[in-house]
Amino acid sequence: MSKSDSVILQAQGLSQVFQEGLLATPVLHDINFSLHAGERLAIVGASGSGKSTLLHLLAGLAQPSEGEVFLQGQAFASLSEAQRSQLRNQHLGFVYQFHYLLAELTALENVMLPLRIARVPAKQAQHKAQELLAAVGLAARADHKPSELSGGERQRVAIARALITEPACILADEPTGNLDSKSAEQVLALMLNLNEQFNTALLVVTHDLQLAKQLGNKIELVDGQIQRDNDANA
Numbered sequence: 001m002s003k004s005d006s007v008i009l010q011a012q013g014l015s016q017v018f019q020e021g022l023l024a025t026p027v028l029h030d031i032n033f034s035l036h037a038g039e040r041l042a043i044v045g046a047s048g049s050g051k052s053t054l055l056h057l058l059a060g061l062a063q064p065s066e067g068e069v070f071l072q073g074q075a076f077a078s079l080s081e082a083q084r085s086q087l088r089n090q091h092l093g094f095v096y097q098f099h100y101l102l103a104e105l106t107a108l109e110n111v112m113l114p115l116r117i118a119r120v121p122a123k124q125a126q127h128k129a130q131e132l133l134a135a136v137g138l139a140a141r142a143d144h145k146p147s148e149l150s151g152g153e154r155q156r157v158a159i160a161r162a163l164i165t166e167p168a169c170i171l172a173d174e175p176t177g178n179l180d181s182k183s184a185e186q187v188l189a190l191m192l193n194l195n196e197q198f199n200t201a202l203l204v205v206t207h208d209l210q211l212a213k214q215l216g217n218k219i220e221l222v223d224g225q226i227q228r229d230n231d232a233n234a
């Protein structure tokens with residue numbers, strides 16, 4: 001895999017404390033790491049350890065109590081809300097446990113959607129969406145609606161949709177959490193393949209230690225802090 005040294009996403013001294021009245025709940029404490037172009041990283045931790053909170057901060061969807069997140073060298077905190085969403089849309093793709101495809105649109109139309117929102121002409125968007133559906137092995141399902149696809153196929157459509165804007169980084173939250181083990185394996189293999197093919201950095205939040213192992217690099221959140229582990233033979 002060709003890797004460059006460029007840092008895509010950087011967490012610097014991130015802490016998050018949720019304050020409700022007099023009750024302060026510290027969730028994250030002094031989180032530091034960088035994700036480079038083409039790198040893969042799993043974030044694991046027990047339920048309630050702060051994985052989703054961290055993912056929100058990394059996407060610039062919430063403000064940390066302390067510290068900063070840099071996406072392509074730009075600090076989210078230094079930007080307006082509109083600039084933050086522009087930066088996010090330009091460089092990040094999202095894959096969730098539930099696919100969030102629009103029921104009334106075909107697979108092709110769902111994949112095209114981010115480009116249509118970005119006002120890319122329909123023909124161009126359609127061509128790109130067809131290419132990506134082929135890349136995820138679903139060229140023959142382009143005209144199917146989500147209800148006519150299996151769970152694994154829907155998740156592959158969601159991955160194609162996340163990739164269509166050519167993001168530097170995919171943030172995935174339990175991407176295989178809703179799938180049977182065979183579909184989960186296929187979806188993981190696909191993400192690893194796309195990561196190599198497009199050099200897209202891949203950050204996956206998961207409970208699944210097997211999945212984390214296959215990603216190679218792992219950060220474990222324990223008591224709001226990082227315990228790092230590198231699995232060379234993953």
Ligand SMILES: Nc1ncnc2c1ncn2[C@@H]1O[C@H](COP(=O)(O)OP(=O)(O)OP(=O)(O)O)[C@@H](O)[C@H]1O
Pocket residue numbers: 018019020025027045046047048049050051052053054
């Ligand atoms: N807006 C909020 N206000 C107060 N507490 C919150 C808020 N959001 C999350 N928390 C608390 O922060 C802690 C971490 O939550 P988070 O959802 O990040 O954990 P998680 O590791 O993603 O959990 P899971 O694996 O169960 O999804 C939990 O104790 C949760 O109750």
